[in-house]
Amino acid sequence: MPDLSLVLASASPARREVLRSAGIEPIVRVSDVDEDAIAEALPPGTPPRQVVIELARAKAHHIAATAELPAECVVVGCDSMLLVDDVLQGKPHTPEVARARWGEMAGRSADLITGHCVLRMSAGAVTAESVDCSATTVHFAKPDAAELDAYIATGEPLQVAGAFTLDGLGGWFVDRIEGDPSSVIGIGLPLLRRLLGDVGLTIAQLWRHPPA
Incomplete structure (x- = not known):
């Protein structure tokens, strides 16, 4: 088989690092689709899992x-x-x-749902497609007011x-999770596999630096 590359349709450094740590060096191509417009165009009552799948599909196809x-x-x-209430x-x-x-999620649990499209x-032509999503329950701690102020001031929570x-x-503010940690970071390795x-592919075909 010719050399095969994985193209990651995302600007997320966290997703890129998950793949790198798992032996894959992705080619990054950032999709500029309007996520809000895509979600709003879906029929009313579209299940949450389908919403994230359609967003992932739009990015990949773009x-x-x-x-x-x-x-x-x-x-x-x-x-x-994140699915809250x-x-x-x-x-x-x-x-x-x-x-x-x-304020809504501190001290509570919620489901982080990640849609995937391969x-x-x-x-230059799409020869096969597969889509699905994973859901992981996240149990949040209760940061105090000073901790929350400091966290928000870092800017990290604004873009995730x-x-x-x-x-x-x-x-620091996640007590525990139930499910796949890589999916919470943004790309679920078990589901992607x-x-x-x-x-028709195996992960070994994409490894650039297989584990010793």
């Missing part, structure tokens, strides 16, 4: 259609949102929204789904 890509590659799109929450963007989100491509990270400063299998 890169497949517009970016310069290797002849043989697999494009991976992901999107994460049956309401999906994405990136807060502002300190005010981040503070309000933490496109196998050859000579659910206003927290597991692998960064937000990890299965989706790659659905399109």
Whole structure:
């Protein structure tokens, strides 16, 4: 088989590092799709899992259609949102929204849902596709007012789904999780492995630096 590359349709450094630590050096191509517009265009009552899948699919297909890509590659799109009281929450963007989100979720649990879309491509054409999502329950601590002020002031929670990270400063305020930690970071390795299998690939075909 010709050299096969994994193209990550995401600007997320956390997703990139998850793949790197797992032996894959991704090619990063950032999708600029309007996530809010895509979500709003979905039919009313679309299940939360389907929402994140459609967002991941839109990102992957945008890169497949517009970016310069290797002849043989697999494009991976992901999107994460936090489900709190049956309401999906994405990136807060502002300190005010981040503070309000933490007011809702501190001391409680919520589900971090991550949609995945895998496109196998050859000579610029999509030859196979597989999509799914993973859900991990996150149990949040109760940061005190000073801790929350300091965390929001770092800017980290403003640009991440659910206003927290597991692998960064937000990890101090996560008591435990139930599920796949890599999915909470933004790309679930167990699910990605299965989706790659659905399109006829193995993870070993993508490893650049296999474990010794």
